[in-house]
Amino acid sequence: SKMLYNDQIMERDNVIDIEDRGYQFGDGIYEVIGVYDGEPLMMDEHMQRLERSARELRLTLPTLVSDIKNKLEKLVEANGLVEGIIYMQVSRGIASREHGFPHPDTSAVTVAYTREEKRETSLENQGGKAVLTDDIRWLRCDIKTLNLLPNVMAKQKAVENNAVEAILHRGDIVTEASASNVFMIKDGELYTHPANNYILNGITRRKIIQLCDELNLKVNEQTYTVNDLLNADEVFISATKLDIIPILKVDDHVIADGKPGEITNQVLQAFRSLYQKSVKN
Ligand code: PLP
Numbered sequence: 001s002k003m004l005y006n007d008q009i010m011e012r013d014n015v016i017d018i019e020d021r022g023y024q025f026g027d028g029i030y031e032v033i034g035v036y037d038g039e040p041l042m043m044d045e046h047m048q049r050l051e052r053s054a055r056e057l058r059l060t061l062p063t064l065v066s067d068i069k070n071k072l073e074k075l076v077e078a079n080g081l082v083e084g085i086i087y088m089q090v091s092r093g094i095a096s097r098e099h100g101f102p103h104p105d106t107s108a109v110t111v112a113y114t115r116e117e118k119r120e121t122s123l124e125n126q127g128g129k130a131v132l133t134d135d136i137r138w139l140r141c142d143i144k145t146l147n148l149l150p151n152v153m154a155k156q157k158a159v160e161n162n163a164v165e166a167i168l169h170r171g172d173i174v175t176e177a178s179a180s181n182v183f184m185i186k187d188g189e190l191y192t193h194p195a196n197n198y199i200l201n202g203i204t205r206r207k208i209i210q211l212c213d214e215l216n217l218k219v220n221e222q223t224y225t226v227n228d229l230l231n232a233d234e235v236f237i238s239a240t241k242l243d244i245i246p247i248l249k250v251d252d253h254v255i256a257d258g259k260p261g262e263i264t265n266q267v268l269q270a271f272r273s274l275y276q277k278s279v280k281n
Pocket of ligand 1: 240
């Protein structure tokens with residue numbers, strides 16, 4: 001298949017330099033964009049978040065995001081991708097290994113590839129289990145950086161416990177999950193951690209909040225505790241491509257009656273309608 005390397009669409013190859021700062025320091029940013037029916041979903045929102053991540057890390061993007069967007073669309077086309085994801089990252093570039101920023105002439109390195117991936121419809125419909133784990137990440141979780149080791153360790157705990165996700169908590173406060181945002185529902189209202197430095201403000205999360213507004217469902221962007229989570233009426237996680245997955249059990253604790261909830265389902269149906277033409281089940 002084809003990849004994007006800087007401004008060129010080429011055969012996928014091992015072109016990463018060992019002194020790429022993304023490789024050595026995790027010094028870079030990334031986005032994962034869902035593709036449904038050959039169309040990237042919410043591409044502009046992803047590009048805006050990429051710009052923000054770059055700005056926060058003082059990383060100069062090599063081109064306008066409109067050019068990147070254009071190239072990513074060409075890549076989807078070149079690979080004939082129908083359903084899957086685009087992974088793209090921008091590192092601070094290739095330079096002799098010093099922690100401080102490289103010479104200003106060093107240009108950032110953009111790479112992207114696509115992956116075919118079916119939606120997790122059975123998990124979306126049936127729900128899954130999550131584990132709890134300490135949120136040991138840094139204090140700028142709002143930036144989508146390549147530094148994902150705490151997320152990797154958390155997710156591995158989920159994998160080893162046959163869970164779909166690891167829900168993170170900082171002290172008593174539920175922040176998000178290893179690669180998704182967390183919503184809980186109590187007495188007909190949704191709660192999710194405010195979009196500050198403690199979480200990544202998911203594109204899916206933002207869209208859900210917007211959809212809830214249209215559905216007249218109240219969303220409280222407010223912190224809540226682990227105890228609130230365990231005593232919720234419904235819990236779900238949200239992320240690109242995963243969409244919305246009901247969480248029925250957290251560690252050994254069954255959430256409410258242990259079945260996917262009504263509001264979760266309502267939000268899931270509304271979310272699916274965003275790419276309705278590709279929905280087959
Ligand atoms: N939180 C974290 C830590 C993530 O890695 C992700 C990415 O998938 C999300 C939340 C969800 O973000 P999005 O909906 O933009 O995929």
